[in-house]
Amino acid sequence: MNEKRExxxxxxxxxxxxxxxxxxxxxxxxxxxxxxxxxxxxTGKTTTVRALAAALPTIEAVADCRYRCDPSDTTRLxxxxxxxxxxxxxxKVSVPVVDLPLGVTQDRLLGSLDIERALVDGKKEFExxxxxDANRGFxxxxxxxxxxDHLVDVLLDVAASGWNVIEREGLSVxxxxxxxxxxxxxxxxxxxxxxxxxxxxxxxxxxxxxxxKKRVEIIRRRDTYDADPSAFIRKWKRETTKLRNRIDRxxxxxxxxxxxxxxxxxxxEICIGxxxxxxxxxxxxxxxxxxxxxxSGDTVVSSSHVRKxxxxxxxxxxxxxxxxxxxxxxxxxxxxxxxxxxRDAA
Amino acid sequence: MAHLDTSSQTCSPQSAAWNDACxxxxxxxxxxxxxxxxxxxxxxxxxxxxxxxxxxxxxQDVLPRDSTKQLQGTARFSDLLGGLDLSATLAAGKRVYxxxxxxxxxxxxxxxxxxxxxxxxxxxxxxxxxxxxxxSVDGLSPxxxxxxxxxxxxxxxxxxxxxxxxIGLRDRLMFxxxxxxxxxxxxxxxxxxxxxxxxKPALCDAALLEELCAVSLSLGxxxxxxxxxxxxxASFHAGLQDRSTVNREDVSTAIRLSLVNRALxxxxxxxxxxxxxxxxxxxxxxxxxxxxxxxxDTMPNEMDVNSILATLPPELLMALxxxxxxxxxxxxxxxxxxxxxxxxxxxxxxxxxxSFDHGKRLDLIAxxxxxxPWQTMRRQHSLNPNRIQVRKRDFHVKRYLKxxxxxxxxxxxxxxxxxxxxLAEAKGAVELLLGESYARRDHVALxxxxxxxxxTILPPTRSLTRARRTLSGLRGGGGTPLAHGLQKAxxxxxxxxxxxRSPSLVLLTDxxxxxxxxxxxxxxxxMEDAISMARGLASLEVATLVIDVSRSANGHAKTVADAxxxxxxxxxxxxxxxxxDAVRVSQH
Numbered sequence: 001m002n003e004k005r006e007x008x009x010x011x012x013x014x015x016x017x018x019x020x021x022x023x024x025x026x027x028x029x030x031x032x033x034x035x036x037x038x039x040x041x042x043t044g045k046t047t048t049v050r051a052l053a054a055a056l057p058t059i060e061a062v063a064d065c066r067y068r069c070d071p072s073d074t075t076r077l078x079x080x081x082x083x084x085x086x087x088x089x090x091x092k093v094s095v096p097v098v099d100l101p102l103g104v105t106q107d108r109l110l111g112s113l114d115i116e117r118a119l120v121d122g123k124k125e126f127e128x129x130x131x132x133d134a135n136r137g138f139x140x141x142x143x144x145x146x147x148x149d150h151l152v153d154v155l156l157d158v159a160a161s162g163w164n165v166i167e168r169e170g171l172s173v174x175x176x177x178x179x180x181x182x183x184x185x186x187x188x189x190x191x192x193x194x195x196x197x198x199x200x201x202x203x204x205x206x207x208x209x210x211x212x213k214k215r216v217e218i219i220r221r222r223d224t225y226d227a228d229p230s231a232f233i234r235k236w237k238r239e240t241t242k243l244r245n246r247i248d249r250x251x252x253x254x255x256x257x258x259x260x261x262x263x264x265x266x267x268x269e270i271c272i273g274x275x276x277x278x279x280x281x282x283x284x285x286x287x288x289x290x291x292x293x294x295x296s297g298d299t300v301v302s303s304s305h306v307r308k309x310x311x312x313x314x315x316x317x318x319x320x321x322x323x324x325x326x327x328x329x330x331x332x333x334x335x336x337x338x339x340x341x342x343r344d345a346a
Numbered sequence: 347m348a349h350l351d352t353s354s355q356t357c358s359p360q361s362a363a364w365n366d367a368c369x370x371x372x373x374x375x376x377x378x379x380x381x382x383x384x385x386x387x388x389x390x391x392x393x394x395x396x397x398x399x400x401x402x403x404x405x406q407d408v409l410p411r412d413s414t415k416q417l418q419g420t421a422r423f424s425d426l427l428g429g430l431d432l433s434a435t436l437a438a439g440k441r442v443y444x445x446x447x448x449x450x451x452x453x454x455x456x457x458x459x460x461x462x463x464x465x466x467x468x469x470x471x472x473x474x475x476x477x478x479x480x481x482s483v484d485g486l487s488p489x490x491x492x493x494x495x496x497x498x499x500x501x502x503x504x505x506x507x508x509x510x511x512x513i514g515l516r517d518r519l520m521f522x523x524x525x526x527x528x529x530x531x532x533x534x535x536x537x538x539x540x541x542x543x544x545x546k547p548a549l550c551d552a553a554l555l556e557e558l559c560a561v562s563l564s565l566g567x568x569x570x571x572x573x574x575x576x577x578x579x580a581s582f583h584a585g586l587q588d589r590s591t592v593n594r595e596d597v598s599t600a601i602r603l604s605l606v607n608r609a610l611x612x613x614x615x616x617x618x619x620x621x622x623x624x625x626x627x628x629x630x631x632x633x634x635x636x637x638x639x640x641x642x643d644t645m646p647n648e649m650d651v652n653s654i655l656a657t658l659p660p661e662l663l664m665a666l667x668x669x670x671x672x673x674x675x676x677x678x679x680x681x682x683x684x685x686x687x688x689x690x691x692x693x694x695x696x697x698x699x700x701s702f703d704h705g706k707r708l709d710l711i712a713x714x715x716x717x718x719p720w721q722t723m724r725r726q727h728s729l730n731p732n733r734i735q736v737r738k739r740d741f742h743v744k745r746y747l748k749x750x751x752x753x754x755x756x757x758x759x760x761x762x763x764x765x766x767x768x769l770a771e772a773k774g775a776v777e778l779l780l781g782e783s784y785a786r787r788d789h790v791a792l793x794x795x796x797x798x799x800x801x802t803i804l805p806p807t808r809s810l811t812r813a814r815r816t817l818s819g820l821r822g823g824g825g826t827p828l829a830h831g832l833q834k835a836x837x838x839x840x841x842x843x844x845x846x847r848s849p850s851l852v853l854l855t856d857x858x859x860x861x862x863x864x865x866x867x868x869x870x871x872x873m874e875d876a877i878s879m880a881r882g883l884a885s886l887e888v889a890t891l892v893i894d895v896s897r898s899a900n901g902h903a904k905t906v907a908d909a910x911x912x913x914x915x916x917x918x919x920x921x922x923x924x925x926x927d928a929v930r931v932s933q934h
Binding site: 040041042043044046101102105113118122124142143146208209210212213215216218219220222223226 | 552
């Protein structure tokens, strides 16, 4: 499916630096909790997300497993992989990107009774849904703010645990479903529930470039791509490989990146200053800063990494202040300036 | 190609629109026959009638035979996908799929007349198909993915500035045509068919592409898709005329065919110049069109734009100048009223398991589908094993979505006292709010207070143009029949509530009522009436905003606002944020 399709190269995307960076970080550390891209239409959100998956290194998966179980991680195998010995047979597969269409049914999302088997053999068997397809990959929800509530609930449950548990229609199935949640939408068309907002690791405000030159460049590239996709992809192959290698290196390095107590204190200070609810903000910021350090080849997280990532990790976790119309990122920036100024002074 | 050259003959704007529509067909045909062979996508604003039929006929003529299909806009997206053929599956004992309408539309064109707003789910579905060029046969298994080169003709039958097609999908359509003003006599005689060669898309130099981008921005189209589509139109237009580079005429044609009819803001001030410049370089009939547009849509002369700009708070000004303001799209993008699930009426949104009493409607297919897996098992315990075994727990009932739209009712004080003070500003503010309501596709109503009685000069409508025109005709002078105005507003609000919309009220006044409910003078009685009417109105619990337009806040407007339990905003300190926030908050 995805493998065969031609995708606009990630490296060829003009602008969108914040979104690209956020996506790369969550590719380096999938436990970051995904990316929420808020912004207007036609800003290239979808293109960017698709492009990233195509640029990522392939992953090892159990050959006959529908859930793409990781043979090297025995704690996250599905029931069949645990029972049989097939985990020894591995193959390389590309990272899946699964689209969650707005009108999706709960059956389709979670998986349901296999009607064919039920009709033909009178047997109850499980037919995996989109969550199974998305295991170890990306689950992309365009217009996430318009998603129906009951689906949001289901998604939150699974995203939190990394496991999809089905107890319905006489079925009892449990399979791994850990995925990087990528959402996009226009907040003016409907607010996101705070629970769902909080679940996203990083949030990015996506804006249409208003610079005419930039717009011209975007249209030019897109036009060239449309005319001959394969040639365009070939032209960008070097860049794509470079990106892939850099992500690979960062993934290896991230295990060695350390965070000093001083930086931890700084992160706590920022979160207290902003009054974010819960501790998820702190945790995400630490992880994001660590991934950013790995990406830039550093082995120690410095306050500059924190400074760079704080708006992305925290801006969507602020309480709504009716008197302050400023966007979350602006409010975070304000607090950051205060804190960094006072630290510099001290 | 003489028939392509619409510029050589001068003609009415209506027949120019028709010619453009036909030109779009030519271009579409060219695109279909070109090597990339993308099927064309259209958004056509038109009512059902002979003009539309004639246009569709022409379109079908240039497309491959039998490649068009028609669909009702109220269908569900899942209906378009194929699915499990239940009877065949039961008979064959294995899974049998039937192909959906969509997959049969590969390299074809789907015509969708919209007589009501398209469901978001449907729009999202089409959007995804257009974006990816793929669809899965049953909408379920990714394994059944197949290519889908889909052409779309969406006929938006919204009248009076009303639009049924969501911005999201509109953004992805290439040609935007308006046939709503065209009548049968505007349709010229059909040209003889020329032998079209296969056009090669032409190249576009940077300067022209820049121009295209700039115009698209000035029309409020922040998205990157419209200029890209316009570029394609321009390069095919050049290609059809055997030119290898795009020239200005191609660009202006592309702007006409692809951009102008979906403009979110009509360019005013400096944007006008940009467009004027555009028009100058193009053909005469377009110029005519453009000038037509600008006379009807820009603000009236009596209201000096600049003087209002000067007196309004700077933030309001920012919003007014928002043609190039990137925040606008965000702030003003569509927001509909609350939606309510219903079991009886509205648009279908799938079905859920449940008993079908109280007028709920049974979803037969879903019910059968739910019962299908159990047939083998149930038959073994059934007295009538030959019948389809349906149990109560299989019942699925249909659910419907009733969108509750919102209506903003403006009550504008045009009395002598206000006129002297700040009628111009009041109008400017209303205009801004109207613009916002329009961008959100809300309904707007306008009641004026002047002389002995108030008057509903604009019943709830979605047409900004109409509202603007009415507003420009609003003259000042006379008394302030505040009580009467509030009574009118109450009637309109109640009416809107009955229609299932959520009304909100914006009152622009200095609050010094001097005409009583009976139409008599006398400040004391007038004020008393106004206050009691305001209390009555407050009981409707309609969100209300009072904008005090008096020069010195004399407290009258505040008193009225309190009686209305309304949010009170004195104009000197009002910011666009305050106003638009207040309106938005009040509409929730």
